[in-house]
Each structure stands twice: as C-alpha cells, then as structure tokens.
Amino acid sequence: MRKLLLTLFLSILFIGCATTPMTDRKQVVFISTENEIAMGEEAFREVLATSTLSTDKEKIAMVERVGHRLAAQVDADFNWEFALIESDQINAFCLPGGKVGIYTGILDVTETEDGLAVVMGHEIAHAIARHGAERMSQNMILGLGAIALGLSTDSGDRAKYLAAYGVGSAVVVALPYSRKHEYEADYIGLILMAKAGYDPNEAVTFWQRMSEAKGGGGSNLAEFISTHPADDNRIEKLEAYMPEAMNYYKASIHR
Numbered sequence: 001m002r003k004l005l006l007t008l009f010l011s012i013l014f015i016g017c018a019t020t021p022m023t024d025r026k027q028v029v030f031i032s033t034e035n036e037i038a039m040g041e042e043a044f045r046e047v048l049a050t051s052t053l054s055t056d057k058e059k060i061a062m063v064e065r066v067g068h069r070l071a072a073q074v075d076a077d078f079n080w081e082f083a084l085i086e087s088d089q090i091n092a093f094c095l096p097g098g099k100v101g102i103y104t105g106i107l108d109v110t111e112t113e114d115g116l117a118v119v120m121g122h123e124i125a126h127a128i129a130r131h132g133a134e135r136m137s138q139n140m141i142l143g144l145g146a147i148a149l150g151l152s153t154d155s156g157d158r159a160k161y162l163a164a165y166g167v168g169s170a171v172v173v174a175l176p177y178s179r180k181h182e183y184e185a186d187y188i189g190l191i192l193m194a195k196a197g198y199d200p201n202e203a204v205t206f207w208q209r210m211s212e213a214k215g216g217g218g219s220n221l222a223e224f225i226s227t228h229p230a231d232d233n234r235i236e237k238l239e240a241y242m243p244e245a246m247n248y249y250k251a252s253i254h255r
C-alpha cells in the first residue's frame, strides 16, 4: 500500500499537472499523453471491429472533409481518422489520438455540413482537452486500487477508457461528461468550427434541435444525451461565446 501511495504521489508530481488548450484551465491528469493515444488507437480498432461502416460515399466524404478542416485548427500530434458508422444511434465520439466515430443516426439531427461541424468540433474538443483522462484520473483518486488503469491496455481497462470518452460498450456504461466539461467542449468546439470556416451559429440551432428531439423521447438518442447532458443554460453560454467565435469565422471566410 505504501508503495502504491508513493507511485501515486510521483505520478501526480510528474504528469499530474496539465492545462487545457484554449481555455488554460489547470487539470489533474496522471495518464501520460502517449499512454492515452496508445489506448485511443486500440479502443478505436475495437469499436470499428464491432461496428458496420457506412458505404455512403457522399456522407463519408463529408465526414472526412469536416474532420480534416477541424483537425487543421488543432495543435496536437494526432494521427487523425474519421469513421462513419452505420447505426440508428444518435451518437459521436473522438478518442485521443484523433480517432473520430460518427454514427449515421446523428446526421438526421446535424442536417447540414455546418451542423456536423458542431458535433465533430465538440467531440474533438473533449479529446484535445483530455476530458476522458481527467475523469479517469478523478476516479483513480477516488479508488487507489485502479492506479494501474492508465498503464494497461487490457480489455477491462479499455472498456473503462471507452466509457470515459463517452463510448458505451457491452461491458461498461458510458459516463456522462460533467457540465464543466460540456461547456468547455462547447467553447473549444465553437472556436474550432469558426476557424475552420463553419458558421458557429449552427451550434445554437443544433442544440435546440437536440433538445426538441429529447422531448420526443426515442431510445436512439439515449446514449448521446446521457453522455452529453444538455441543460437550459447551454444555449445561453453558447450565445455568450458567439461574438468571439464570429470574429474567427469572419476572418476565416475572408481569407
């Protein structure tokens, strides 16, 4: 136990201090970036192996176009991949390392390419701000027994990792992001999409459609809504970020 505590202490000391990109928030993360990316790679392969990929060339091209335009705004050494998964589920995720999964079901809610940029920007924001690693680190503080979590890629740990990035699996239920993480991902995503030349106002209409869809119920929506909890303040916050985002948008479309 003493050894375990010492390991924990040293881990916090060496890799415990991180800062989120664009918002400069201090965070406690004791999973190294390298480890996170390796796990993202492995987890992505697992998701793809158990999913049906879309064959719709037009939609695949759109997902890749939006993805690459957003990725070009990100300062991270990621090996980006964008997969369109054939599924009625309204869901999307981005794992560290730039492994993005979009479920065809969410395209009915995003409606347009700008709408898709809202979702992809938001998911990419969760990954570059290392929200999953932060959540796992919080859980590690709560339960010292899970200290090895960041160091192993066995299937149990991989499932927890997927859950921390909002990907449900047969083994573990995806964890909801906190409001703090949601607002932060909204902000970063909004700036990313604006810089990439997508109209940030689409974020407001997307989340309005999302809350309407939620009102109508439907199990296809369950996972995304439970992992990305929306509340009435979200639209207000987005509108507060809008002037800054619009400056980037105007600059990008006049380039």
Ligand SMILES: [Zn+2]
Pocket (backbone or CB within 6 Å): 122, 126, 177, 181, 182, 185, 227, 228
């Ligand atoms: Zn989210």
